[in-house]
Amino acid sequence: MKKRPAEAARITRADVEEFLFHEAALLDDWRLDDWLALLTGDARYEVPSNDRPDADSASTLFTIADDIDRIRGRVTRLKDRNAHAESPRSRTRRMISNVRIVGRNARELSVEANFVVYRFRRDASIREYVGRYRYVLRAERGALKIARRQAVLDAMELGSMGLVSFIL
Amino acid sequence: MNDRPLVLNDPQTQSFQVSRATLVDPEILEMERRRVFDTCWIYVGHESEVRAPGDFRTRTVCGRPVIFCRDSGNALRVFLNTCRHRGAMVCRETEGNAKVHTCFYHGWSYDRDGRLDGVPGEKDYPPSFRKADFPLMEPPRVESYRGLVFLSFDPRAVPLAEYLAGAKEYIDLVIDQSPSGQMEVIQGTQDYEIRANWKLLVENSFDDYHLLTTHSTWLDYLRNAGVKMQRPDREHLLPSHGVGKPLGNGHATTDNVNFRGRPVAKWIPVYGEAARPEIERIRSELVARLGEARAARVADTNRNLIVFPNLLLADGSSVTIRTFYPIAPDRMRVRAWALGPKEETASARAIRLDAFLTFYGPGGLATPDDVEALEAVQSGVAATYREVPWSVMSRGMAKTGDQLNSDELHLRTFWLQWDKLMRTGRD
Numbered sequence: 259m260k261k262r263p264a265e266a267a268r269i270t271r272a273d274v275e276e277f278l279f280h281e282a283a284l285l286d287d288w289r290l291d292d293w294l295a296l297l298t299g300d301a302r303y304e305v306p307s308n309d310r311p312d313a314d315s316a317s318t319l320f321t322i323a324d325d326i327d328r329i330r331g332r333v334t335r336l337k338d339r340n341a342h343a344e345s346p347r348s349r350t351r352r353m354i355s356n357v358r359i360v361g362r363n364a365r366e367l368s369v370e371a372n373f374v375v376y377r378f379r380r381d382a383s384i385r386e387y388v389g390r391y392r393y394v395l396r397a398e399r400g401a402l403k404i405a406r407r408q409a410v411l412d413a414m415e416l417g418s419m420g421l422v423s424f425i426l
Numbered sequence: 427m428n429d430r431p432l433v434l435n436d437p438q439t440q441s442f443q444v445s446r447a448t449l450v451d452p453e454i455l456e457m458e459r460r461r462v463f464d465t466c467w468i469y470v471g472h473e474s475e476v477r478a479p480g481d482f483r484t485r486t487v488c489g490r491p492v493i494f495c496r497d498s499g500n501a502l503r504v505f506l507n508t509c510r511h512r513g514a515m516v517c518r519e520t521e522g523n524a525k526v527h528t529c530f531y532h533g534w535s536y537d538r539d540g541r542l543d544g545v546p547g548e549k550d551y552p553p554s555f556r557k558a559d560f561p562l563m564e565p566p567r568v569e570s571y572r573g574l575v576f577l578s579f580d581p582r583a584v585p586l587a588e589y590l591a592g593a594k595e596y597i598d599l600v601i602d603q604s605p606s607g608q609m610e611v612i613q614g615t616q617d618y619e620i621r622a623n624w625k626l627l628v629e630n631s632f633d634d635y636h637l638l639t640t641h642s643t644w645l646d647y648l649r650n651a652g653v654k655m656q657r658p659d660r661e662h663l664l665p666s667h668g669v670g671k672p673l674g675n676g677h678a679t680t681d682n683v684n685f686r687g688r689p690v691a692k693w694i695p696v697y698g699e700a701a702r703p704e705i706e707r708i709r710s711e712l713v714a715r716l717g718e719a720r721a722a723r724v725a726d727t728n729r730n731l732i733v734f735p736n737l738l739l740a741d742g743s744s745v746t747i748r749t750f751y752p753i754a755p756d757r758m759r760v761r762a763w764a765l766g767p768k769e770e771t772a773s774a775r776a777i778r779l780d781a782f783l784t785f786y787g788p789g790g791l792a793t794p795d796d797v798e799a800l801e802a803v804q805s806g807v808a809a810t811y812r813e814v815p816w817s818v819m820s821r822g823m824a825k826t827g828d829q830l831n832s833d834e835l836h837l838r839t840f841w842l843q844w845d846k847l848m849r850t851g852r853d
Contacts, residue, residue: 307616310613316775319612319764319779319787321788322789323779323780324783327651331651335643335644335646340643341643342795343795344794414520415615415618416617416618417618417759418619419618420620420788421788421794422789423794
């Protein structure tokens with residue numbers, strides 16, 4: 259990754275898009291350790307329950323609400339061939355669009371983007387995950403890092419998507 | 427179909443086998459809808475989900491769309507969500523509060539007590555038409571036990587408390603976690619499908635035999651976080667002692683010594699050092715209220731209770747209510763909620779929800795592997811059940827006395843009740 263401007267103020271939408279496209283490629287390639295390196299030491303990764311997309315995970319049951327320790331535990335698990343739900347691994351393909359910087363201060367950017375993630379399993383129909391990401395990106399030592407990453411699904415219930423066993 | 431045995435139980439030879447056709451055959455599914463689901467008590471929801479007059483939740487229970495609500499006197503009611511005029515779903519919101527429910531099609535409206543209130547152009551109906559004859563219909567029976575609300579479509583069903591039999595003792599162990607005896611459903615629903623027969627989820631929900639192989643990555647996660655685990659002796663496959671136990675009427679439970687941590691009230695390193703005083707405070711309250719022995723029973727044992735046929739109370743890493751219903755022989759819809767004490771502090775609630783997600787749910791570190799196992803079974807049996815007709819379920823049959831949680835007595839308990847209803851039930 260090339261060096262980023264140190265100040266969040268100078269980061270453009272193009273910078274953010276390039277960063278999110280890079281992240282998507284890492285996840286689709288299952289390069290999970292490289293993906294972990296994009297996260298800050300206090301990062302959170304969340305998928306809210308479908309019926310409470312705007313709630314707080316401290317008071318609401320989510321599908322996923324990981325602090326950095328559980329994100330690392332999740333990655334350790336996913337790299338283990340005994341993570342049966344992802345062994346053999348799903349193939350995924352992510353489409354990221356409508357990227358917007360919706361807020362910023364000296365250190366951090368709030369970013370939103372739409373996603374469609376297609377998930378393929380052997381002998382199974384395609385599962386489509388549609389929604390939007392809410393990111394907090396932090397400029398750290400000249401590079402963008404992910405401090406918060408929330409994947410909010412549009413579907414009213416998980417339904418036939420079934421699981422969120424991969425990194426959405 | 428009646429002449430074909432579906433469960434082979436032979437205590438003489440200590441053999442117990444279940445026909446794999448029970449997981450595949452659409453005729454069997456139709457029959458179990460009538461003979462099992464429509465004769466039993468089926469979980470609707472928790473009283474905390476509707477609190478004030480007019481509060482409602484719509485959901486599908488026992489295959490029917492229902493309105494689960496509070497009436498004008500704040501009593502819990504369940505209405506079939508179908509207009510008496512032409513049948514449209516009267517309420518299409520998932521939750522809310524309403525003075526009236528109006529069917530948008532022709533405008534018939536019903537009050538909080540289900541009475542037909544407004545009929546546009548009423549005078550054009552003949553004199554024999556009386557609004558009093560067309561209230562929203564209700565299932566024949568609705569009863570609750572300690573906040574858990576059930577319905578039955580069998581007017582002759584025994585009272586709920588009698589039906590629950592020995593399951594009541596284990597429900598009490600969950601509800602007693604609240605200082606006031608009032609638990610509440612926490613907002614946020616996990617609502618997902620599994621491509622497998624619903625009975626496989628009954629088995630899986632309290633089958634501890636699969637823990638080491640299916641959930642090795644979850645056990646590694648706990649170990650890596652510093653949770654201590656040691657097999658008690660050579661009899662045991664699992665990190666702590668536990669038994670499987672029938673409770674009457676097809677209900678059964680596991681009853682395990684806890685190693686996995688409990689929000690009420692057993693701290694483990696996964697919770698983080700900062701959570702330790704809060705868990706200790708909850709423990710003290712429990713001891714003060716229930717005494718040392720009962721507090722230990724509540725906090726130092728955990729249990730996965732199946733209330734026959736399709737309700738799981740999993741009181742393990744956290745408390746979850748999970749219910750499921752078949753959409754097709756090879757497909758079910760699952761809904762799960764977290765349950766916690768009403769008076770829980772914000773920080774204790776956060777610990778509870780965090781502990782929940784270490785294991786449970788479609789994004790947890792364990793449930794996805796259960797789902798994969800069930801779908802693997804379904805894929806395995808769907809086209810082979812004629813050539814490979816039987817599944818083996820005889821673990822523990824040669825033992826006298828207690829059966830371990832990794833034995834299969836509790837699974838056989840479910841299947842024997844299921845078989846009894848299928849053989850003797852009415853359509």
